[in-house]
Ligand code: SF4
């Protein structure tokens with residue numbers, strides 16, 4: 001197989017026998033790399049501080065699966081909020097699909113934790129110990145300290161992997177519980193430590209050995225690109241109209257210097273067109289721009305554009321479709337935000353006790369019995385009272401004290417409603433029960449009351 005066409009057959013980081021080839025990418029330099037570095041550190045800080053920062057006493061982000069309690073942007077969700085969680089997941093999937101159709105794999109190159117950790121932390125540590133292929137890659141045959149450099153690199157990788165594991169765990173346990181696990185003796189938390197060690201080893205293997213193979217071989221999102229992208233999608237693309245025929249003497253702007261390949265973290269040649277291995281990291285844009293500057297040609301031979309934009313010569317980053325899809329994206333996010341922020345914090349259900357009808361207490365009073373379930377979805381105890389809003393002379397009796405509902409708890413009790421006979425409107429009377437939190441009406445529930453048969 002012609003080596004230039006090998007990319008059609010197999011991932012670029014695998015040889016013909018299927019063995020992985022190590023990719024030693026040069027460190028990029030340029031405005032896109034600077035922007036990416038700033039954005040990556042914002043993401044890293046968010047990852048570290050999201051479970052620590054509190055809004056209304058709740059973590060900004062917490063996925064406490066063990067206690068079936070989730071905090072998203074300070075809003076608490078419990079197992080009873082499955083509907084909202086399902087809605088969030090559904091909207092997230094639709095958003096990912098829409099975002100990819102418009103903006104290609106921007107997520108992969110800019111916000112995916114795999115890329116951020118690999119490019120901004122692990123690879124920089126590697127450059128530090130073993131040199132940057134851009135200028136002074138240490139040659140292991142000639143360098144007597146190479147083995148120490150490699151040991152130093154791997155030790156650093158292990159420490160960073162352990163730290164990342166702690167950050168990752170904090171999203172599921174919260175900082176307090178994590179601190180408790182870390183500070184307690186291993187014998188008291190064997191399962192937790194085995195789990196932490198397992199995840200740390202996993203991260204170490206991923207970042208020290210598997211690296212870009214996670215994006216090119218394992219990641220299902222990467223594999224979906226062929227379905228989601230079309231000729232109008234924006235991605236990092238080579239301007240073949242301007243660049244070809246490539247080569248110094250052939251007339252195109254591309255001088256075939258190979259620098260865009262040398263800097264690519266997945267080792268591909270962007271000049272071969274859109275490939276699923278391209279994570280849109282923009283490293284090749286920076287590198288080609290610096291080559292263009294040296295040969296005094298206009299920049300952006302590689303740039304963000306669509307295939308149609310290159311083909312027609314009209315740059316098409318923002319077009320009617322981009323705006324329309326972005327509007328749909330924003331509307332979806334708005335609906336989700338509205339639903340989440342307006343969801344009730346106290347859920348009450350009142351259902352007639354199965355098999356019961358009307359009880360005659362005496363000649364003037366009759367009663368009905370109901371099962372009541374109250375869920376306090378906040379992180380504060382609530383003082384709840386029930387009152388019939390349309391009949392004053394009613395008597396509401398609970399089998400348990402419901403006045404103080406503990407935070408995040410579900411409470412079940414039995415309610416007996418006693419009514420004067422003269423208030424009944426035939427066989428069935430519609431009633432409205434007001435639910436009050438600290439004497440403030442928070443919701444009204446409609447039920448019906450069955451009277452005696454005449
Ligand atoms: S860096 Fe630019 S000029 Fe060099 S091979 Fe790549 S596209 Fe061509």
Ligand code: SF4
Pocket residue numbers: 236260263264265266267268269270277278279280281282283284285
């Ligand atoms: S082709 Fe360019 S944008 Fe795509 S992964 Fe390689 S360097 Fe990044």
